[in-house]
Amino acid sequence: MSVSPIESVIGQASGASGLAAVLPSNPAATLSGDATGPTSFGDALSQAVTALQTSQTTANALATGAATGNVQDIHDYTIAANEASLMIQTATAIRDRLVDGFNEIMRLQA
Amino acid sequence: MSTVLSAFTAIDVAGSGMKVYRTMLDATSDNIANVNTATPTSGPAFQARYVEAQSVDGGATGGGVRVAGIGLSDPQGRLTYSPTSPVADAQGYVRYPDQDLADQMTNLIMAQRGFQANAAVADRALDSYKAAINLGRN
Numbered sequence: 001m002s003v004s005p006i007e008s009v010i011g012q013a014s015g016a017s018g019l020a021a022v023l024p025s026n027p028a029a030t031l032s033g034d035a036t037g038p039t040s041f042g043d044a045l046s047q048a049v050t051a052l053q054t055s056q057t058t059a060n061a062l063a064t065g066a067a068t069g070n071v072q073d074i075h076d077y078t079i080a081a082n083e084a085s086l087m088i089q090t091a092t093a094i095r096d097r098l099v100d101g102f103n104e105i106m107r108l109q110a
Numbered sequence: 111m112s113t114v115l116s117a118f119t120a121i122d123v124a125g126s127g128m129k130v131y132r133t134m135l136d137a138t139s140d141n142i143a144n145v146n147t148a149t150p151t152s153g154p155a156f157q158a159r160y161v162e163a164q165s166v167d168g169g170a171t172g173g174g175v176r177v178a179g180i181g182l183s184d185p186q187g188r189l190t191y192s193p194t195s196p197v198a199d200a201q202g203y204v205r206y207p208d209q210d211l212a213d214q215m216t217n218l219i220m221a222q223r224g225f226q227a228n229a230a231v232a233d234r235a236l237d238s239y240k241a242a243i244n245l246g247r248n
Contacts, residue, residue: 073132075129082121086239087117090117090243
């Protein structure tokens with residue numbers, strides 16, 4: 001592989017994640033926002049955080065609805081909660097890998 | 111359900127299936143509740159509701175399913191001689207809904223099993239995604 005380790009980690013985070021690449025239908029849409037791919041890593045990151053925020057807001061609204069009896073489909077809430085949890089886990093997994101890669105480079109010695 | 115996240119397509123698709131079968135459960139429970147509902151001959155009989163499902167286009171693997179509409183049974187119903195009924199007409203006839211309890215029980219089982227199957231898909235998809243996230247951890 002011609003890219004350096006840190007680039008490959010960033011490439012993994014900014015393009016389709018390993019998880020999304022498995023899925024054939026617009027794989028990178030959630031993490032990158034469009035089909036053509038993100039313009040920069042910063043854009044990708046901010047879009048991912050926005051998607052994360054949206055999923056949490058949806059789950060929160062549905063949780064309130066479920067608690068107050070204002071939800072028609074119970075599974076809407078459980079699915080939204082699970083998806084929000086999955087997205088958080090994905091985000092933390094990506095962050096962990098990035099930090100790991102950075103630490104690995106910082107440990108380099110001549 | 112609205113797809114906020116398309117990375118977890120399988121869960122959303124299973125959710126759309128659960129919604130359709132939940133609607134079918136609702137419709138069937140209403141039909142069974144009204145299986146003996148008599149109405150005056152001047153108006154329509156109680157009309158049993160039947161859920162019509164339709165696939166949703168979306169991406170290469172499809173976008174799930176949705177309720178296209180609700181079909182109604184014959185408004186003529188069954189004309190039944192029941193002179194003691196408070197809604198009977200001058201000749202003693204009332205309208206009973208044109209539906210069969212055995213059919214409704216069959217639909218009920220279909221809706222229940224369909225819902226359970228979709229819930230199982232959502233569960234499996236969740237497990238798979240978690241496995242993907244935990245790849246290489248530990």
